[in-house]
Amino acid sequence: MAERINVAVDAMGGDNAPQEVVKGAVEAVCEDKRLKVFLVGQEPAVSEELKKYTYDAERLEIVHASEVIDTGEPPVMAIRTKKDSSIVKCMNMVKEGQCDALVSAGSTGAVLVGGQVIVGRIKGVERPPLAPIIPNIKGVSLLLDCGANVDARPSHLLQFAKIGSIYMESVIGVKNPRVGLVNIGVEEEKGNALTKEAYPLLKNCPEINFVGNVEARDIPMGAADVLVCEAFAGNIVLKMMEGVSSALIAKIKSGMMGSLRSKIGALLVKPALKSTLKDFSTEEYGGAPLLGLNGLVVKTHGSSKAIEIKHSILQCIAFKEQNINEKIKEQIVPGN
Amino acid sequence: MAERINVAVDAMGGDNAPQEVVKGAVEAVCEDKRLKVFLVGQEPAVSEELKKYTYDAERLEIVHASEVIDTGEPPVMAIRTKKDSSIVKCMNMVKEGQCDALVSAGSTGAVLVGGQVIVGRIKGVERPPLAPIIPNIKGVSLLLDCGANVDARPSHLLQFAKIGSIYMESVIGVKNPRVGLVNIGVEEEKGNALTKEAYPLLKNCPEINFVGNVEARDIPMGAADVLVCEAFAGNIVLKMMEGVSSALIAKIKSGMMGSLRSKIGALLVKPALKSTLKDFSTEEYGGAPLLGLNGLVVKTHGSSKAIEIKHSILQCIAFKEQNINEKIKEQIVPGN
Numbered sequence: 001m002a003e004r005i006n007v008a009v010d011a012m013g014g015d016n017a018p019q020e021v022v023k024g025a026v027e028a029v030c031e032d033k034r035l036k037v038f039l040v041g042q043e044p045a046v047s048e049e050l051k052k053y054t055y056d057a058e059r060l061e062i063v064h065a066s067e068v069i070d071t072g073e074p075p076v077m078a079i080r081t082k083k084d085s086s087i088v089k090c091m092n093m094v095k096e097g098q099c100d101a102l103v104s105a106g107s108t109g110a111v112l113v114g115g116q117v118i119v120g121r122i123k124g125v126e127r128p129p130l131a132p133i134i135p136n137i138k139g140v141s142l143l144l145d146c147g148a149n150v151d152a153r154p155s156h157l158l159q160f161a162k163i164g165s166i167y168m169e170s171v172i173g174v175k176n177p178r179v180g181l182v183n184i185g186v187e188e189e190k191g192n193a194l195t196k197e198a199y200p201l202l203k204n205c206p207e208i209n210f211v212g213n214v215e216a217r218d219i220p221m222g223a224a225d226v227l228v229c230e231a232f233a234g235n236i237v238l239k240m241m242e243g244v245s246s247a248l249i250a251k252i253k254s255g256m257m258g259s260l261r262s263k264i265g266a267l268l269v270k271p272a273l274k275s276t277l278k279d280f281s282t283e284e285y286g287g288a289p290l291l292g293l294n295g296l297v298v299k300t301h302g303s304s305k306a307i308e309i310k311h312s313i314l315q316c317i318a319f320k321e322q323n324i325n326e327k328i329k330e331q332i333v334p335g336n
Numbered sequence: 337m338a339e340r341i342n343v344a345v346d347a348m349g350g351d352n353a354p355q356e357v358v359k360g361a362v363e364a365v366c367e368d369k370r371l372k373v374f375l376v377g378q379e380p381a382v383s384e385e386l387k388k389y390t391y392d393a394e395r396l397e398i399v400h401a402s403e404v405i406d407t408g409e410p411p412v413m414a415i416r417t418k419k420d421s422s423i424v425k426c427m428n429m430v431k432e433g434q435c436d437a438l439v440s441a442g443s444t445g446a447v448l449v450g451g452q453v454i455v456g457r458i459k460g461v462e463r464p465p466l467a468p469i470i471p472n473i474k475g476v477s478l479l480l481d482c483g484a485n486v487d488a489r490p491s492h493l494l495q496f497a498k499i500g501s502i503y504m505e506s507v508i509g510v511k512n513p514r515v516g517l518v519n520i521g522v523e524e525e526k527g528n529a530l531t532k533e534a535y536p537l538l539k540n541c542p543e544i545n546f547v548g549n550v551e552a553r554d555i556p557m558g559a560a561d562v563l564v565c566e567a568f569a570g571n572i573v574l575k576m577m578e579g580v581s582s583a584l585i586a587k588i589k590s591g592m593m594g595s596l597r598s599k600i601g602a603l604l605v606k607p608a609l610k611s612t613l614k615d616f617s618t619e620e621y622g623g624a625p626l627l628g629l630n631g632l633v634v635k636t637h638g639s640s641k642a643i644e645i646k647h648s649i650l651q652c653i654a655f656k657e658q659n660i661n662e663k664i665k666e667q668i669v670p671g672n
Binding site: 150251 | 555569573
């Protein structure tokens with residue numbers, strides 16, 4: 001029998017908890033027999049939701065957690081004081097080895113803090129990057145770091161490149177992934193103090209396939225598979241992608257309502273448009289892993305529906321089976 | 337008679353020079369009688385183009401410049417050695433007061449360097465920002481800085497906010513423009529070292545209408561009229577806007593070609609789509625002014641067509657008539 005993969009799921013996290021979280025967990029468990037999911041949250045609410053579904057009860061278990069961390073709470077304080085919250089309980093289950101991974105749609109700050117403070121970094125990892133998968137015209141790229149720690153050092157960017165390459169190759173399945181440094185020009189000497197120092201580190205690293213600087217304009221064109229930057233820049237890339245897409249789609253939709261001719265046209269193109277936009281939505285690719293920790297922590301959108309929760313849980317299987325953390329350890333601290 | 341506005345135009349700059357530049361200059365001169373334009377470039381090529389048009393010869397003059405600065409040339413060296421280039425000649429005409437402004441679609445680096453080195457900064461301006469106008473769902477915003485000087489200091493951001501507010505109010509006509517600080521969260525304590533230090537400076541400045549931090553996601557929604565950031569972040573905002581728009585439009589177009597039904601729909605929505613996309617193109621709003629210099633320097637896209645050149649030249653009229661530089665001087669060095 002194949003090894004079992006145990007995933008703790010924050011049943012109280014996100015705008016649609018517990019309904020969509022429970023639904024996504026049930027779907028994941030039904031789809032892959034290797035999974036065991038622990039739904040962590042307020043028992044009455046979670047079991048009420050679970051009653052709606054049929055599933056293999058041996059592989060889906062409720063773990064009661066009396067408290068909930070709200071999105072607005074200061075993360076450090078919340079992690080410290082709410083010991084019986086669903087997020088802290090999930091983190092402890094990974095820390096203690098009961099689970100291989102956890103998935104949460106809850107407070108980003110609390111997940112980032114809890115991941116570092118409770119689950120803990122792999123020895124040698126300077127800063128664990130939050131690495132969302134973003135769509136491009138040809139497929140997807142991994143963007144790291146998008147976490148809460150800005151003002152990174154060049155050595156952090158080198159680690160992001162190594163860790164991101166491992167994840168992209170082993171979990172997403174892109175062979176020899178192209179690593180690009182997000183910058184304001186393609187020439188080696190372009191950029192700010194950070195990118196100028198990081199460039200030679202990346203160029204001289206034999207473990208990665210560095211393709212040079214990538215301008216923001218070329219990110220949506222798929223110029224690299226692994227996009228490396230510090231978190232302030234990463235946040236702008238990610239949120240401009242979301243913002244420009246939404247604004248443009250809203251403009252196009254209202255523009256089409258301007259005349260009878262275009263209204264009829266809009267009806268005809270609707271299915272094609274819908275499927276195109278689905279490809280280009282940042283919410284279609286499961287959650288963002290927080291990498292470099294002693295276990296996998298996946299942060300999904302606060303607005304996650306069951307499908308994103310399901311994808312995020314399934315993502316944990318490849319992570320475990322591909323021994324991602326062993327590979328990270330080997331590259332970050334060779335010979336360790 | 338109204339005061340004459342003299343504009344030097346780099347006839348050799350950009351991918352479509354001299355044809356589109358000459359055409360844009362002729363159109364501007366025909367549209368506004370207050371203008372006098374000096375077309376600076378290689379006389380034979382420019383006069384050959386000019387022959388195609390009818391115009392008031394008193395208000396359109398060729399100034400011969402034997403050299404051309406290419407886009408790939410290192411800017412500092414080019415400005416220093418190519419004294420008879422069209423860019424350097426335009427810069428000198430502004431410096432010596434023969435012209436009020438210059439417009440170039442040539443090398444961005446050379447325009448930025450020439451602006452600072454030849455035209456020179458207004459006394460007290462620490463760093464002249466390059467300030468493109470970007471579209472949003474409700475109208476336009478001014479984004480500054482998008483120049484070549486990254487790693488700005490908090491005091492630079494405060495100056496960008498003051499200078500940008502003056503331009504937005506007096507040239508673009510937005511009353512009491514809302515100033516936003518581009519950041520990774522809306523709360524005051526969010527961000528990197530730079531934004532954390534800049535926030536209280538902006539908040540406590542009585543001359544501007546500061547509305548707080550703006551996340552990248554809200555930029556295309558029109559969250560602020562004047563967007564303040566250092567140039568690395570500004571470059572990412574600008575180029576993500578261009579890149580995501582192009583990628584999404586390409587995806588939508590090819591998606592519509594997938595079935596007969598959507599092909600017919602595409603034909604019907606085409607005019608509406610075209611006009612929507614025009615509103616949202618960064619190339620529809622004339623050039624980006626380099627502000628805080630002893631004269632106006634406008635950088636237009638390298639791919640500029642006549643319409644963008646014309647708009648850029650016309651923009652110089654409001655700049656002069658509204659005494660933008662006097663207003664900047666008053667705010668930057670009060671009582672000077």
